Amino acid sequence: MFFFRKNKPNFAVILGTRPNFVKAAPFFRRAVNHPNFKFTGIHTGQHFDQQMSKIFFDELDIPQPEITLEIGGDKHTEKIGRMFDSIKDVFKQNKFDGVVVFGDVNSTLAGALAAVKRQLPLVHIEAGLRSHDRRMPEEINRVIVDHLSDLLFASEPSAVENLHREGVKDKKINLVGNIMIESLEIYRDKIDQSKILNELVLKPKSYILATIHRQENTDSPIQIKKILDLLSGLSRNVKIILPLHPGTRKRITSYGLDELLNPFKVIEPLGYFDFMKLVKSSLGVVTDSGGIQEETSHLGVPCATLRDNTERPITLELGSNKLCPVEQTSSEEIFKHLNRSDFLPHNISLWDGHVSERIFKTLQTWFHR
Numbered sequence: 001m002f003f004f005r006k007n008k009p010n011f012a013v014i015l016g017t018r019p020n021f022v023k024a025a026p027f028f029r030r031a032v033n034h035p036n037f038k039f040t041g042i043h044t045g046q047h048f049d050q051q052m053s054k055i056f057f058d059e060l061d062i063p064q065p066e067i068t069l070e071i072g073g074d075k076h077t078e079k080i081g082r083m084f085d086s087i088k089d090v091f092k093q094n095k096f097d098g099v100v101v102f103g104d105v106n107s108t109l110a111g112a113l114a115a116v117k118r119q120l121p122l123v124h125i126e127a128g129l130r131s132h133d134r135r136m137p138e139e140i141n142r143v144i145v146d147h148l149s150d151l152l153f154a155s156e157p158s159a160v161e162n163l164h165r166e167g168v169k170d171k172k173i174n175l176v177g178n179i180m181i182e183s184l185e186i187y188r189d190k191i192d193q194s195k196i197l198n199e200l201v202l203k204p205k206s207y208i209l210a211t212i213h214r215q216e217n218t219d220s221p222i223q224i225k226k227i228l229d230l231l232s233g234l235s236r237n238v239k240i241i242l243p244l245h246p247g248t249r250k251r252i253t254s255y256g257l258d259e260l261l262n263p264f265k266v267i268e269p270l271g272y273f274d275f276m277k278l279v280k281s282s283l284g285v286v287t288d289s290g291g292i293q294e295e296t297s298h299l300g301v302p303c304a305t306l307r308d309n310t311e312r313p314i315t316l317e318l319g320s321n322k323l324c325p326v327e328q329t330s331s332e333e334i335f336k337h338l339n340r341s342d343f344l345p346h347n348i349s350l351w352d353g354h355v356s357e358r359i360f361k362t363l364q365t366w367f368h369r
Helices: 018-031 050-059 076-093 106-117 135-148 156-165 179-186 188-192 221-234 246-254 271-279 291-298 313-318 332-340 355-367
Strands: 010-015 038-043 098-102 122-127 152-153 173-175 207-210 239-243 265-267 284-287 303-305 321-323
Touching: 010 018, 010 076, 010 106, 010 152, 010 173, 010 239, 018 038, 018 098, 018 291, 018 355, 050 152, 050 173, 050 271, 076 106, 098 106, 106 122, 106 135, 122 179, 152 156, 152 291, 152 303, 156 173, 156 313, 173 321, 173 355, 179 188, 179 291, 179 355, 221 239, 221 284, 221 332, 239 271, 246 313, 271 291, 284 291, 291 313, 291 321, 303 332, 313 321
Parallel strands: 010 038, 010 098, 098 122, 122 152, 152 173, 207 239, 207 284, 239 265, 284 303, 303 321
Antiparallel strands: none
């Protein structure tokens, strides 16, 4: 049982990467000037450059974080350790009544560990997702954060089932829907107004959009070569647009594979509105991203996921998303899936414009009980 001050509780909100920013936008729309809560944004710097960070704060009207950390380190575990130490120091120097984290990135894990170290209540938004693949760093992050959290907000029924199966108490779990989809609903008009198709001289349904960033795909030169070969095979049928994550570009260069990018139109990472316009207008998407599986499902856009599992099974149930393991699939199979025209936008239960509203109603009850 946690006890709070009579004045407005102040919660630290940990942000670090593009998916965090997109999920945080609806949250902060309700958080700003909230009558019962205060929120302090803390940016870990996990994504720190213009294309991956600042542009999202500007576009999505997220308040500039009150605290920004500059985390160095080359190794995965080293970065988590440094984030943990820095966040822990911030918690020690400032008075917070709780901590809010999103998703499964390293910043989320570091923030959760620091919260527990300081004995602060922990709120996890997008809890319970499981790929059941412990090779994925994100899977480890999800499991640890969920079991450290005091209040968990789930996006789909399978997430609730996973938490129940793992022994999480039902009173901690709340099925509220997908907050990333709320961003999509909030900004539909601005997405539609994007001029990115004109800038890239593209017509709707004339291209495939591709993204690659997962550690299990980019850490291996053999794996990333296979992915680029698959995309090259697709490029014989249709143009491939590849917004290249800075980390992925660095890996490809270090492996000496730059020439394998020649068949594609490689562009810099995009802001949210431009990127979602490309998704919405594409023939289909090839990706290893979790969030894009959800966004394409909501929009009715075919998605080929370059993995042999997904933590978002509801996207497979709809049929618009298909798992395409790199080792077992072919360019022809991917193209056949993406070239289908029978996918329509689906209304998944609670994937709407009211997710943050449900979150705040629960917060109100839980933290003022």
